[in-house]
Amino acid sequence: MNFKEIPHLSDILRNFLLFNPESPIIFNSGSFLIFFTLLLWGYSLIFNRVNARIIWLTAVSFFFYYKSSGLFVLLLFSTALVNYYLAWILDQIESRKTRVAFLTGSILLNLSFLLFYKYSNFLADNLNQLGMQIAERELVLPVGISFFTFQTISYLVDVYREEIKPTERLIDFCFYLSFFPQLVAGPIVRAIDFIPQIRSKLQISRDMVDEGLYMILKGFIKKAIFANYIAQYADLVYSSPGQFSGFENAIAMYAYTLQIYCDFSGYSDMAIGISLLLGFRLLENFRSPYQSISITEFWRRWHISLSFWLRDYVYIPLGGNRGAGRGTLILTLVFMIISVWITKQIWLIFIYMAIGIFLWARTKDKEELRLIYFTSLHLLLTMLVGGFWHGADWKFVFWGFMHGLGLMFHKWISRRMGSFLNHSIFNPLYWLLSFHFVAFLWIFFRAESFAMAKQSIETMFFSFDIAYAYPFYLARPTLVVLLLLGYALHFIPEDQKGAFKKSFSALPGMGKLIIYLICIQISLQLVESAVQPFIYFQF
Amino acid sequence: MMSEEEKSSQRLLLRLSLFFVCIIVVFTTYGFMEKPFTTSFTWVQADLGIEKENTNMPFDSIIARQNKKVDLTVDSSSHYILLCGDSMTEQMRYAIDAFAKKNGHKLMTCTWYSSSTQIWSESDKLSVLIKEYKPDFIFFTVGSNELFVPQIDKREKFIQDIIIEADTALVPFIWIGPPNWKDDTGINKLIEKNLGKQRFFYSGGFREKLKRIKDGAHPTREAAELWVDSLSSWLRTQSLYKNKIRWEHPSNTKYSDLTYVPDSSICAPARSVRANIRILKNEDVPNYCQSGPAIPPTNRQLSSPATVRRDTQVLNSPQIDTLR
Numbered sequence: 001m002n003f004k005e006i007p008h009l010s011d012i013l014r015n016f017l018l019f020n021p022e023s024p025i026i027f028n029s030g031s032f033l034i035f036f037t038l039l040l041w042g043y044s045l046i047f048n049r050v051n052a053r054i055i056w057l058t059a060v061s062f063f064f065y066y067k068s069s070g071l072f073v074l075l076l077f078s079t080a081l082v083n084y085y086l087a088w089i090l091d092q093i094e095s096r097k098t099r100v101a102f103l104t105g106s107i108l109l110n111l112s113f114l115l116f117y118k119y120s121n122f123l124a125d126n127l128n129q130l131g132m133q134i135a136e137r138e139l140v141l142p143v144g145i146s147f148f149t150f151q152t153i154s155y156l157v158d159v160y161r162e163e164i165k166p167t168e169r170l171i172d173f174c175f176y177l178s179f180f181p182q183l184v185a186g187p188i189v190r191a192i193d194f195i196p197q198i199r200s201k202l203q204i205s206r207d208m209v210d211e212g213l214y215m216i217l218k219g220f221i222k223k224a225i226f227a228n229y230i231a232q233y234a235d236l237v238y239s240s241p242g243q244f245s246g247f248e249n250a251i252a253m254y255a256y257t258l259q260i261y262c263d264f265s266g267y268s269d270m271a272i273g274i275s276l277l278l279g280f281r282l283l284e285n286f287r288s289p290y291q292s293i294s295i296t297e298f299w300r301r302w303h304i305s306l307s308f309w310l311r312d313y314v315y316i317p318l319g320g321n322r323g324a325g326r327g328t329l330i331l332t333l334v335f336m337i338i339s340v341w342i343t344k345q346i347w348l349i350f351i352y353m354a355i356g357i358f359l360w361a362r363t364k365d366k367e368e369l370r371l372i373y374f375t376s377l378h379l380l381l382t383m384l385v386g387g388f389w390h391g392a393d394w395k396f397v398f399w400g401f402m403h404g405l406g407l408m409f410h411k412w413i414s415r416r417m418g419s420f421l422n423h424s425i426f427n428p429l430y431w432l433l434s435f436h437f438v439a440f441l442w443i444f445f446r447a448e449s450f451a452m453a454k455q456s457i458e459t460m461f462f463s464f465d466i467a468y469a470y471p472f473y474l475a476r477p478t479l480v481v482l483l484l485l486g487y488a489l490h491f492i493p494e495d496q497k498g499a500f501k502k503s504f505s506a507l508p509g510m511g512k513l514i515i516y517l518i519c520i521q522i523s524l525q526l527v528e529s530a531v532q533p534f535i536y537f538q539f
Numbered sequence: 540m541m542s543e544e545e546k547s548s549q550r551l552l553l554r555l556s557l558f559f560v561c562i563i564v565v566f567t568t569y570g571f572m573e574k575p576f577t578t579s580f581t582w583v584q585a586d587l588g589i590e591k592e593n594t595n596m597p598f599d600s601i602i603a604r605q606n607k608k609v610d611l612t613v614d615s616s617s618h619y620i621l622l623c624g625d626s627m628t629e630q631m632r633y634a635i636d637a638f639a640k641k642n643g644h645k646l647m648t649c650t651w652y653s654s655s656t657q658i659w660s661e662s663d664k665l666s667v668l669i670k671e672y673k674p675d676f677i678f679f680t681v682g683s684n685e686l687f688v689p690q691i692d693k694r695e696k697f698i699q700d701i702i703i704e705a706d707t708a709l710v711p712f713i714w715i716g717p718p719n720w721k722d723d724t725g726i727n728k729l730i731e732k733n734l735g736k737q738r739f740f741y742s743g744g745f746r747e748k749l750k751r752i753k754d755g756a757h758p759t760r761e762a763a764e765l766w767v768d769s770l771s772s773w774l775r776t777q778s779l780y781k782n783k784i785r786w787e788h789p790s791n792t793k794y795s796d797l798t799y800v801p802d803s804s805i806c807a808p809a810r811s812v813r814a815n816i817r818i819l820k821n822e823d824v825p826n827y828c829q830s831g832p833a834i835p836p837t838n839r840q841l842s843s844p845a846t847v848r849r850d851t852q853v854l855n856s857p858q859i860d861t862l863r
Contacts, residue, residue, distance in 0.1 A: 030563075030566065033559055033562060033563055033566075034563060036559060037556055037559040037560055037563060040552055040555050040556040040559065041553075041556045043552060044549050044552035044553050044556065047545075047548065047549065047552065048541055048545045048548075048549070202548070203544050203545075203548055204548040204551050204552060205548075205551075206551065209551050209555060213558075236748070239744045239745075239746075239748075240741075240744040240745075240769075242773070242776075242777055277555060279548075463776070509554070509558065512558070513558060513561055513562070516562055517562065517565055520562065520566060
């Protein structure tokens with residue numbers, strides 16, 4: 001058997017230790033395996049000493065971030081440092097007005113970094129379209145900035161609400177913010193859930209290890225086998241949808257629907273599994289979301305940590321179902337102005353005025369009805385914020401807007417016809433509608449632009465020919481098998497999935513090892529070229 | 540001193556490390572092997588029966604094509620097609636010729652290596668070619684040598700000149716965009732801006748998906764075939780001339796029989812040529828019309844994109860290419 005030339009040790013070390021934008025440490029890469037093995041070995045020596053354990057995990061987390069984003073690690077550190085002191089100062093302030101002002105300032109400070117790195121070019125681009133001449137900067141988006149900014153905001157708000165006390169030590173807060181499994185792509189860990197675990201007595205049980213290994217394997221299969229392979233087809237079609245048939249565009253929609261789920265939930269599963277092996281428990285982030293029979297249920301199962309974050313820090317502060325506040329007015333006006341601005345349709349102002357007058361007249365003496373309207377408006381605004389969080393592009397805002405409308409419609413129809421429509425006989429129909437609503441909107445999420453999305457949808461609706469089905473299968477059998485298998489696994493009932501977990505846990509170590517090796521081997525055979533980054537890294 | 544619980548946790552962590560070490564050892568050994576145990580699950584385009592690994596081009600099934608009814612809204616007459624442009628015509632002509640033959644058309648290819656919009660514009664060569672061959676349809680592909688030109692806006696004048704040349708002759712004109720291998724500095728946008736989306740076929744979307752020959756720039760014969768497949772599907776469905784020319788896939792052989800050849804005298808003798816490819820040269824602008832000798836470009840060895848620019852000298856010795 002012939003072997004390739006072995007690289008020099010110093011080259012290996014340099015590649016492993018120094019930042020290289022081409023090779024970040026990603027969960028499904030070989031470098032992560034080495035990183036995690038070394039981490040575990042070191043961790044096993046010190047895990048029973050609280051301070052040593054925290055310092056070790058914080059150091060490797062910062063190293064992990066350095067490998068992904070280079071010197072942006074300083075931004076992460078300064079964010080931790082500043083917010084640690086901001087929380088302490090906030091906690092000391094007694095006057096309510098001062099507390100509100102200080103919290104607002106602190107949130108704006110945190111958002112300013114996010115706005116600068118993620119949205120400044122977007123803003124400049126839009127202003128330039130209005131005739132201004134603002135030079136766009138070449139900015140690199142620090143990986144995971146959206147996630148750790150949201151974490152710091154939730155921490156500050158929780159301190160403000162006196163739900164938690166600020167962490168006593170800076171290192172604890174650094175550890176919370178930088179904990180590497182969830183650092184770059186979530187789940188968005190809430191301080192109230194995580195900080196109490198930091199200094200609690202750590203015990204790693206056999207059950208935790210089995211569950212952790214199972215979750216890592218599950219995430220790996222989703223990402224490295226399903227998402228990576230299916231992505232090749234989705235990328236292909238969405239690079240120029242007009243050149244493909246309607247059938248292929250329809251398959252691309254289903255393919256991307258499965259891909260984004262496998263990609264993102266795969267990452268979350270691995271993050272949860274890795275945390276478990278280190279003795280920490282992160283909350284579930286996905287619960288078979290495509291099984292939902294309504295759009296409301298979908299958002300309770302999809303990216304749960306973001307949904308809850310938006311509920312607790314956007315929807316409820318806006319007023320939730322308790323009526324409107326100042327925030328509602330400001331945010332509504334902002335989005336109305338923006339919609340007129342981007343569409344350049346002045347008549348929209350009159351439409352908004354007409355809607356406003358109609359709603360005011362209708363709800364003049366009907367408090368209950370007004371509350372319903374405001375609840376719907378808050379849902380819509382929350383989803384607009386959620387959409388904008390996903391990316392600096394109007395297509396994401398539109399995606400959020402449509403989900404907001406979906407939520408509003410579901411709330412409205414449940415209220416109006418709830419008793420009749422609640423019958424389980426309608427569930428397959430509801431599932432079909434909800435699933436296709438979500439899948440359809442993913443087109444806007446994935447397509448390069450609105451024009452591309454429009455092209456894909458037009459082709460799908462006006463050039464669809466089912467005669468393509470069989471030849472398509474002949475041409476891309478692996479893709480078809482993976483799609484069918486992926487959806488089949490997704491729709492397996494929860495208790496059955498529990499049985500998988502039990503069977504895996506019951507295996508001896510060697511059995512688990514063999515399953516891991518087989519899965520890695522399959523992923524290598526399906527791999528396109530290099531390790532594919534996770535979709536949510538860009539957010 | 541560690542408690543029993545802590546000892547048990549430590550043992551578990553060490554065993555976990557060992558677990559991952561085993562995986563690393565297996566796959567490191569595997570990685571160093573020259574012939575790893577992989578079977579081919581490559582991403583293939585299977586419908587044409589040609590091996591095209593990692594080409595990732597649009598799929599259009601043979602069966603579905605065969606099931607299609609003949610579109611009576613499309614002009615079914617035979618056309619005389621002129622394919623001209625830079626070195627990208629080299630591999631592309633085989634695939635376009637296959638389409639042309641099967642649809643009852645005739646193709647003439649004029650390749651001008653290393654040419655650019657500037658060269659075509661300043662030489663008025665397109666007008667002269669139109670005058671010479673009287674084509675019913677023109678495929679034009681230039682721009683590959685200008686992908687990375689700074690101050691691309693200065694090229695707009697040349698692009699407009701070329702379009703005016705084609706439009707003055709009232710011949711359907713399709714500009715096939717260069718198949719980018721890297722981001723361009725704006726040539727594609729510039730052509731599209733001046734010609735419109737219905738007459739400009741954007742090829743930049745394929746990027747890495749087109750397999751290239753050694754120079755890293757020109758698509759291989761197989762990749763060019765798939766490139767033309769995409770062009771053809773665009774031509775049939777989205778182009779301005781979708782009703783002007785019958786352009787079904789070669790695998791759908793029934794179309795050649797259905798093509799109407801109005802009068803054989805239209806195709807001959809003025810438009811018939813001995814070779815169906817001709818190499819244009821910088822120095823022969825005034826007298827390029829001498830028909831006959833042409834040069835086979837198929838066996839040229841290009842080692843890097845830079846060598847493409849030196850081709851003109853290499854190809855100055857004429858040879859004859861009789862493809863048919």
